[in-house]
Amino acid sequence: MSKNLAPIEQVKSRIELKGRAREFVFGMQDGLISILGLVAGVYGAYPNQGFIVAVIGITGAFAAAISMAVGSLLSSEAERDLLLAEINQAYEHFKKEPYLAQESLLEEFMNAGLDKPTAYKAVKVISSNETVLFENFKDSVLGLPSVEDENPYLNATVMFFAFVLGALFPVTPFLISSGSMAYYTAIGITGIALFSLGFLKGYLSNQSPLKSASKFFIIAVFAGFVSEGVGNLVSQYYLSP
């Protein structure tokens, strides 16, 4: 990479990182909300048994993190396989009718604002290399991303650890305490974690960080109280002597 292209390389890295942030934000917010819901529900049923709440929280967190990671892996792989099949099909078509690829690329360039002679010359230059022509046809005309952009295993790993990290917030208070103290601490720090995550998500997506953070926070508090209510109800109907 020549030195003067370094800023572009930085932009590419940032875009790639933002793409990975999707898995991180999704995994962590799921870990925070679902495990907060779980521990709040169990707390509702067993308000004074912090250890039980913690064990169920940890077990649930790992089970759900594995499930989320496997889900991410399988869906990423499926998406990758489908994408690869589409690219192969597009390549077969391209080999049969290269003129069609040139004509459609010409139209694409003209739609983007080039005049016809300039667009023609650009496509002609690109056409001097079959691979370059196909890549441009694939990206600009068909809108198919490159397969190399996707890494299913990395996505799954990010998802797993993000989920576990998220789950730590609602579970930890029950490891070191119990009762309402642990419960409200769990809701509090989960809310703060979600607020921060929402802030980060807003910042990365160039939206209002405060708006995004508030949305995440409200969802967390809502999930915590609803789950506790469900736990209370279940314990009243099924666990009462």
Place this chain on the structure above:
Amino acid sequence: MLSINDKVPSFSALGVNGSATREYSDKDLAGKWSIIFFYPEDFSFICPTEVTGFNRHIEEVKKLDTQIIGISVDPVDMHKEWIKELGIKYPLISDEDGKIAKSFGVLDEADNRAHRATFIISPQLNIEFTMVTSRNVGRSVEETMRVLRAIQSGNLCPADYDPVKEE
């Protein structure tokens, strides 16, 4: 569409030869053989294969006392750039309103562009050969040249007869 022995309809439009622009009309066809070919548009990727195909035969065409004229709905300025881009050595007529293509019966009215149509016209302005192909299929320049040679031989010509190969 015009057919064999039909007279060339009268027309008049601006055309470009090299960098020179002038008015072309059916009168330019009188007294010598002509290959008139219509094509959809300049700066596309099928058309130049045909346009340069005719260009490669320009010397032979001259020896056969024949002229080649290409016609599309593109404006004169576009033709100028196209001629420069491909090094075309024969005139391109600008049929912007599609009237010439329509009078020959080869205008695709759906998008106001000409079909890929080829006509060989005698010095007496009679149509001697017509061929039109689908938009997606480029015409055979070799076949047009063979037919021109066969017609000019004045012989009764069996399939694929080519005076050049008979010599």
